[in-house]
Amino acid sequence: MLERILIRSQPVPSDPPKRRGATTLDTEPGRLRLLGAILSAVPWGQVVIGAGIVMLAALVPWGTGQVLGAMDRQVMAIDITGELVGESRVALERAAGQWVGRSFFATDLSDVKDRLEQRPWVESAAVKRVWPDRLAIEIREKKPLAYWSDGRLVSRSGEVFAPPNPEVAGRLPLLSGPDERVMDVIRMARTMSDTLTENGLGFAGLSLEQRGAWTLTLANGIEVVLGRDQVTERFDRFVTVYQERLVSRANEVKRVDARYSNGVAVKWKAEAAPSGKNT
Structure with missing residues (x-):
């Protein structure tokens, strides 16, 4: 005979229902921790200093303007x-x-x-x-070096200028030539002046014609025609001839033409006795 055995079992409770928004509640602490980590990593000291520098840079021009405005005066x-x-x-x-x-x-x-x-x-x-x-x-x-064409002056740096009172420059050599060749004339004049000084002669002027011919003027008034070609050689030959043959009669010489290959031609003053064309 079977016995009926009654077993009372406790009811197994069902899983509690999931609450909506549980995920949000679970991740909120993580977000806070992340934000805290970010904030702790920020160099707040440098940020404050940087902000101060920016503000100071913005205020300096304004402050400077205010100070200068207060200090400004009229030029008296x-x-x-x-x-x-x-x-x-x-x-x-x-x-x-x-x-x-x-x-x-x-x-x-x-x-x-x-x-x-x-x-x-x-x-x-x-x-x-x-x-x-x-x-x-x-x-x-400007330091004038010489008088230039048309009463102008030329400076030591080679600038031709036209002041209203060029005469105040005093006694200077007379140079002339095309304005665009002023430096060529200055260089030639300096070279010749140095050589003349070494030989006891004075330099008074130098002229360069448009076609390229050179004419030298000595301090004693003698003109020396040098032409366009072999100017340096002709000048050296003149100096040699002058020292050897003309120095004793320099006051009788008016003009010397050095455009000859084997000598020079001398033009004497009207009152001087001629001594031949070529020397």
Whole structure:
């Protein structure tokens, strides 16, 4: 006979229902940790310093402008210095006077310099501010080397210029030639002048014609025609002949033509007794 055995079993509870949004709740701490790691990795000291530098850089121009604005004054005087021969100090001060009364800081010094350097005698002008209300200008004049064609002057640097008062340059040699060949004339004149000085002769001038012929003038008034070709050789031959045959009668010689291959032709002054064409 079978016995009925009743076994009461406890009901097995079913899985609890999943809550919506569980994933969000699980990852929130991870995000916070990531954010904290990022923030901790930032060099906050450098960030603060960098931000301060940026702010300071932005404030400096503004502050500088405010300071200069408060310190700015009008230009009250202009001082002119420099060794002047051709220029007049009064004229320079009058020319620079247009900047008197202008802003000390806003005055464009390069404009002052450019305006003054347009004057014929001015080689360069150095301009600077002198606190609190002056401009100091140092003028360097062109140094004339010789008189040039049409009453102009040529400087030692080879610049031909036309001041209104070229005569103040004093006694100088007379050079002439095409303007574009001024440096050729200067080089030839320097070479000849040195040689003449070594031989006790003075240099007074040198002319280069458009077609290329050279004529030398000595300090004693003698003209030496050298022509276009073999100019150096002809000049050396003249010096030799002059020292050997003409030096004792130099005051009788008017012109010497050195365009001969074996000597020179001498033109005597009217009152001098001729001694033949060729020497």
